[in-house]
Amino acid sequence: MKGRIHNFNAGPAVLPLPVLEEIQAELLNFKGSGMSITEVSHRSKWFDEVIQDATTRVRRLLKLDDSFRVLFLQGGASLQFCMIPMNLLPDGQSADYVNTGSWATKAIKEAGIQGKAINVVASSEDKNFSYIPKDISFSRDTAYVHITSNNTIKGTQWASFPDTGGVPLISDMSSDIMSRPFDPSLFGLIYAGAQKNLGPAGVTLVIIREDMLERVPRGLPTMLKYTTYVDHNSMFNTPPCFAVYTIQLVLKWLEETIGGLEKMEEVNREKAGLLYKAIDESGFYKGTAEKESRSMMNVTFRLPSEDLEKQFVQQAIEHGLGGLKGHRSVGGCRASIYNATSLEAVKALVDFMDEFVHENG
Amino acid sequence: MKGRIHNFNAGPAVLPLPVLEEIQAELLNFKGSGMSITEVSHRSKWFDEVIQDATTRVRRLLKLDDSFRVLFLQGGASLQFCMIPMNLLPDGQSADYVNTGSWATKAIKEAGIQGKAINVVASSEDKNFSYIPKDISFSRDTAYVHITSNNTIKGTQWASFPDTGGVPLISDMSSDIMSRPFDPSLFGLIYAGAQKNLGPAGVTLVIIREDMLERVPRGLPTMLKYTTYVDHNSMFNTPPCFAVYTIQLVLKWLEETIGGLEKMEEVNREKAGLLYKAIDESGFYKGTAEKESRSMMNVTFRLPSEDLEKQFVQQAIEHGLGGLKGHRSVGGCRASIYNATSLEAVKALVDFMDEFVHENG
Numbered sequence: 001m002k003g004r005i006h007n008f009n010a011g012p013a014v015l016p017l018p019v020l021e022e023i024q025a026e027l028l029n030f031k032g033s034g035m036s037i038t039e040v041s042h043r044s045k046w047f048d049e050v051i052q053d054a055t056t057r058v059r060r061l062l063k064l065d066d067s068f069r070v071l072f073l074q075g076g077a078s079l080q081f082c083m084i085p086m087n088l089l090p091d092g093q094s095a096d097y098v099n100t101g102s103w104a105t106k107a108i109k110e111a112g113i114q115g116k117a118i119n120v121v122a123s124s125e126d127k128n129f130s131y132i133p134k135d136i137s138f139s140r141d142t143a144y145v146h147i148t149s150n151n152t153i154k155g156t157q158w159a160s161f162p163d164t165g166g167v168p169l170i171s172d173m174s175s176d177i178m179s180r181p182f183d184p185s186l187f188g189l190i191y192a193g194a195q196k197n198l199g200p201a202g203v204t205l206v207i208i209r210e211d212m213l214e215r216v217p218r219g220l221p222t223m224l225k226y227t228t229y230v231d232h233n234s235m236f237n238t239p240p241c242f243a244v245y246t247i248q249l250v251l252k253w254l255e256e257t258i259g260g261l262e263k264m265e266e267v268n269r270e271k272a273g274l275l276y277k278a279i280d281e282s283g284f285y286k287g288t289a290e291k292e293s294r295s296m297m298n299v300t301f302r303l304p305s306e307d308l309e310k311q312f313v314q315q316a317i318e319h320g321l322g323g324l325k326g327h328r329s330v331g332g333c334r335a336s337i338y339n340a341t342s343l344e345a346v347k348a349l350v351d352f353m354d355e356f357v358h359e360n361g
Numbered sequence: 362m363k364g365r366i367h368n369f370n371a372g373p374a375v376l377p378l379p380v381l382e383e384i385q386a387e388l389l390n391f392k393g394s395g396m397s398i399t400e401v402s403h404r405s406k407w408f409d410e411v412i413q414d415a416t417t418r419v420r421r422l423l424k425l426d427d428s429f430r431v432l433f434l435q436g437g438a439s440l441q442f443c444m445i446p447m448n449l450l451p452d453g454q455s456a457d458y459v460n461t462g463s464w465a466t467k468a469i470k471e472a473g474i475q476g477k478a479i480n481v482v483a484s485s486e487d488k489n490f491s492y493i494p495k496d497i498s499f500s501r502d503t504a505y506v507h508i509t510s511n512n513t514i515k516g517t518q519w520a521s522f523p524d525t526g527g528v529p530l531i532s533d534m535s536s537d538i539m540s541r542p543f544d545p546s547l548f549g550l551i552y553a554g555a556q557k558n559l560g561p562a563g564v565t566l567v568i569i570r571e572d573m574l575e576r577v578p579r580g581l582p583t584m585l586k587y588t589t590y591v592d593h594n595s596m597f598n599t600p601p602c603f604a605v606y607t608i609q610l611v612l613k614w615l616e617e618t619i620g621g622l623e624k625m626e627e628v629n630r631e632k633a634g635l636l637y638k639a640i641d642e643s644g645f646y647k648g649t650a651e652k653e654s655r656s657m658m659n660v661t662f663r664l665p666s667e668d669l670e671k672q673f674v675q676q677a678i679e680h681g682l683g684g685l686k687g688h689r690s691v692g693g694c695r696a697s698i699y700n701a702t703s704l705e706a707v708k709a710l711v712d713f714m715d716e717f718v719h720e721n722g
Contacts, residue, residue, distance in 0.1 A: 005395030009402050012602060017389075020397050024388040028381055034366030034683065036381050038561040038607070041370050041684065074435035074563065075584055078598040082582035110582055195599055200399035202435065202563045202601030221443035221471055223436055237439040238556055240563030241373060242603060246399070322395065323402065 006345035009323035010152050010298060010336040011175065011196040018257065019249040019340075037245045042238050050245050051234065057251035061261055064184050064207065071206040071229040072244050077103065077174045077193040080204060081110035084170060084189065087216045087226050089116050089143050096142040096167075099123035100132060101151035102329060103172060121145075129154040131290040136162055143215075144168045144188055150176035152196070153327040155300030155334065156293040161186055168212065176297050177205065178254060179339055180265035188212045194243060196297075197338045199250050203243035254339065264339055271337045271346040272296040278350045284361045285353065288332060299335045300326060309333055312356055319352050321345075367706035370684035371513050371659060371697040372536065372557040375706075379618065380610040398606045403599050411606050412595065418612035422622055425545050425568065432567040432590040433605050438464065438535045438554040441565060442471035445531060445550065448577045448587050450477050450504050457503040457528075460484035461493060462512040463690060464533060482506075490515040492651040497523055504576075505529045505549055511537035513557070514688040516661030516695065517654040522547055529573065537658050538566065539615060540700055541626035549573045555604060557658075558699045560611050564604035615700065625700055632698045632707040633657040639711045645722045646714065649693060660696045661687060670694055673717055680713050682706075 007014040023037075030037040033046050040046045055070045064070070073079070084107075089095045094117035097108045101124075111118045119142065122133035129151065138145055145164045150157040152175040161169060161182065168188025177192040184190070189208045195201035208226055216227045228236045258264050276294060279285040279301050288300045303309045309332060313325045326332035337346055368375040384398075391398040394407050401407045416431045425431070434440070445468070450456045455478035458469045462485075472479045480503065483494035490512065499506055506525045511518040513536040522530060522543065529549025538553040545551070550569045556562035569587055577588045589597045619625050637655060640646040640662050649661045664670045670693060674686045687693035698707055 001389060003390045003393075003395055007396050007400055009396075009400065012400055012402060012599065014400050015397065020389055020399075024385055027385040027388070028362060028378075029364045032364075034364055034681065035368050035370075036376065038381075039368055039370065039373055039375050041373060042562065043689070074437070074440075074601070076435070076598045079435075079584045082584060086582075110584075113580060113582055193599065200601075200603050201403065201599040202604055219474060221447075221474055223440045223443060223471075237437045238373065238554065238562040240435070240561075240601060240604070241556075242561050243563055243601070320395065328404070 005320045005322045006348050007322050008335045008337065008341065008345070008349070010327065010334060011193070012201050013196050013336055013338050014340045015199070015246070016250060016253045016257070016340045019246065019253055022249055023246065038242050040241070042235055042241055047241055050241075050248050051239070054244055054248035054251060057248070057255060058205065058207070061178060061251060061254060062184055062207070063181070067210045068184065069208050069210065069230050071208065071226070072234040072239055073204045073206050073229060074202065074240055076201075076204055077172050077191060078106065080172070080191045080206065081107040082114065083224055083226070084146070085111040085114055085116040086220060086224060088170070088189065088212055090215060090217070093117070093141070093143040094119055094139065095144050095146060096121045096138050097146045098133060098136065098148075099125060100148050100156060101129040101154040103151065103153070103174070104146075104148040107146060107148070107172065124156075130156065130288060130293070132156050132158050132293040138164055138167060142167055144170045146170045148172045150295050150297050152298050152336070153330060155287075155289045155295045155298045157295035157297065159292065168209065175338075176295075178251075178261065178264065179268050179297060181261040194247055196336070199247040200243050203240045203247065205247070250340075258339075267343060268296045268337070268339065271341065271343055272299065274346050274350050275299045275335060275337065278353050282353070282357050282361070284357045297336060297338055299337060300332060301334075302332045306331065308360060311360070315356065316349075316352060319348075321349055321352055366681045366683045367709050368683050369696045369698065369702065369706075369710070371688065371695060372554070373562050374557050374697055374699050375701045376560070376607070377611060377614045377618070377701045380607065380614055383610055384607065399603050401602070403596055403602055408602055411602075411609050412600070415605055415609035415612060418609070418616060419566065419568070422539060422612060422615060423545055423568070424542070428571045429545065430569050430571065430591050432569065432587070433595040433600055434565045434567050434590060435563065435601055437562075437565055438533050438552060439467065441533070441552040441567065442468040443475065444585055444587070445507070446472040446475055446477040447581060447585060449531070449550065449573055451576060451578070454478070454502070454504040455480055455500065456505050456507060457482045457499050458507045459494060459497065460486060461509050461517060462490040462515040464512065464514070464535070465507075465509040468507060468509070468533065485517075491517065491649060491654070493517050493519050493654040499525055499528060503528055505531045507531045509533045511656050511658050513659050513697070514691055516648075516650045516656045516659045518656035518658065520653065529570065536699075537656075539612075539622065539625065540629050540658060542622040555608055557697070560608040561604050564601045564608065566608070611701075619700070628704060629657045629698070629700065632702065632704055633660065635707050635711050636660045636696060636698065639714050643714070643718050643722070645718045658697060658699055660698060661693060662695075663693045667692065669721060672721070676717065677710075677713055680709075682710055682713055
């Protein structure tokens with residue numbers, strides 16, 4: 001669409017254009033209500049249909065059975081870092097964490113702040129978090145195993161999930177939820193801040209298996225207990241209605257336009273394949289993640305010098321390619337290619353990368 | 362605007378039409394960024410200008426001096442109910458609470474859940490919360506005094522704030538913030554869920570006086586400490602960008618179209634005056650709040666029978682007047698007339714009320 005750029009932001013990130021167009025079209029009058037979606041009551045039939053549909057689509061896309069509850073919370077993944085041990089790690093027990101980067105480190109820190117017993121059973125810190133650890137030995141009797149399925153900043157991703165021998169896996173999936181199918185039966189809890197693959201910032205999808213709820217201690221503040229959200233269908237108090245509504249439209253697009261997660265994964269593999277090929281064959285760009293740990297969502301790479309990196313990011317913007325600067329904590333370049341990033345956008349980026357090598361290589 | 366109703370919802374509630382129109386116009390391309398406001402990075406110049414402008418306008422509208430910090434949190438006022446005692450009520454001290462209805466009751470409950478020492482120094486529960494207590498004796502050495510400035514469900518409002526003898530006042534102002542000027546120097550903390558007078562659901566405005574921050578205990582989870590939001594300009598993690606953006610536009614409308622809080626109060630007084638007059642002179646409708654405690658924001662009233670109330674709400678909808686049903690916990694009728702409710706909307710409601718009496722009185 002005229003005036004729009006190809007947006008490779010890491011989050012908040014690009015949304016499907018048809019979703020934005022639908023929001024725009026009905027912004028002043030939602031489904032004949034005479035009100036905006038931002039103005040209808042969260043207890044109205046209008047919003048009820050939105051949240052029910054969003055929930056149903058999450059269940060269908062991820063093939064969740066009846067043992068899972070689908071919740072919408074606020075506070076981002078960062079609030080989950082403290083809610084998870086608070087709710088699911090009973091005193092006297094310990095939990096295993098795998099440290100694969102900045103966000104995993106924060107999750108570990110928040111458990112520690114609460115004085116919870118944590119075992120960091122594997123870490124890739126020795127090589128600047130450039131890989132996903134393999135052949136991990138989990139602790140006997142661990143209450144859960146926490147991982148970060150995709151590492152937005154370091155550009156690594158679990159290609160498959162570890163065998164925990166039946167211990168509930170908990171995963172921060174903020175940056176790769178809905179990007180590929182997976183077996184949900186491994187998981188006790190999945191959480192994802194929406195602003196990468198699901199919708200706008202301001203809502204966090206939490207999927208929790210029923211049996212985990214038995215661990216929630218009495219006496220927690222109401223808003224910090226998973227059971228509150230389960231018991232009130234995520235509406236103990238007013239939910240972030242606009243963000244939930246946008247998620248609903250994104251999931252509808254994923255089901256009805258893309259055709260589900262198998263199809264989405266195909267497209268995502270093609271997009272990532274094109275970019276990594278352009279990097280590997282260039283003799284100029286250098287991927288920062290080890291090849292078998294590479295992320296399909298965040299492609300991180302360096303150029304021969306920081307000056308060239310600056311120039312690359314700046315010239316990319318002039319070519320209508322935005323958001324390619326690496327995270328402020330690591331530098332370099334990063335192309336985030338979430339579900340809503342089109343193949344066309346990736347091809348435009350590859351063309352630009354080739355051109356840039358030609359001129360500067 | 363064609364197709365739009367007059368919206369008397371209690372929250373989420375009506376937004377100024379020019380605000381919605383501006384959101385709609387720039388939804389696909391925010392300020393020439395080539396991205397939606399939902400797609401720009403929260404660390405970009407685009408969002409930085411939004412949150413800075415929103416903050417500046419809050420400071421200017423409320424005449425806050427440099428001792429106050431303006432923060433944007435998630436989780437609603439309900440999360441503040443637990444964060445306030447967690448952060449600001451040190452062990453070994455106690456705090457005074459005034460109970461004026463459902464939300465105050467919840468605030469008291471959340472302090473109790475944490476085992477904090479609370480004194481309910483005044484309550485209007487004896488008369489179904491139909492009035493605001495007067496001549497309250499506050500406890501010696503109370504850490505703070507907590508009130509609810511406007512009671513959305515019961516339709517009462519503090520006409521002026523109590524003299525606490527210098528003890529910091531803390532107020533839930535979710536349903537009347539920005540509806541009238543007040544002296545901020547009385548307050549240690551003010552909080553307001555946005556979805557009534559400020560913007561969409563999904564963001565909570567918190568205004569905290571610097572000296573209160575000294576009370577924040579070490580060892581709280583990062584996302585539950587006010588200091589985290591102060592230290593990171595509300596961006597320790599991704600804030601609810603769209604909701605903050607909408608607040609910015611609402612505040613701009615308040616300053617530039619309405620002309621500030623003095624003007625806003627005049628309009629609000631006129632609106633409430635018209636409605637209460639229609640009730641009092643009808644001999645048919647009966648206001649539920651005591652006259653001197655009546656809210657300028659939520660006008661609660663009963664009809665001679667529940668059948669007539671149902672009929673009233675239904676016929677109102679047919680006349681393009683929505684959201685008049687009382688809260689599910691109390692029944693009856695309620696017209697919420699926040700800042701964005703126009704005088705025209707109130708006049709249309711008064712006309713309908715007169716007509717309804719004529720036909721059913």
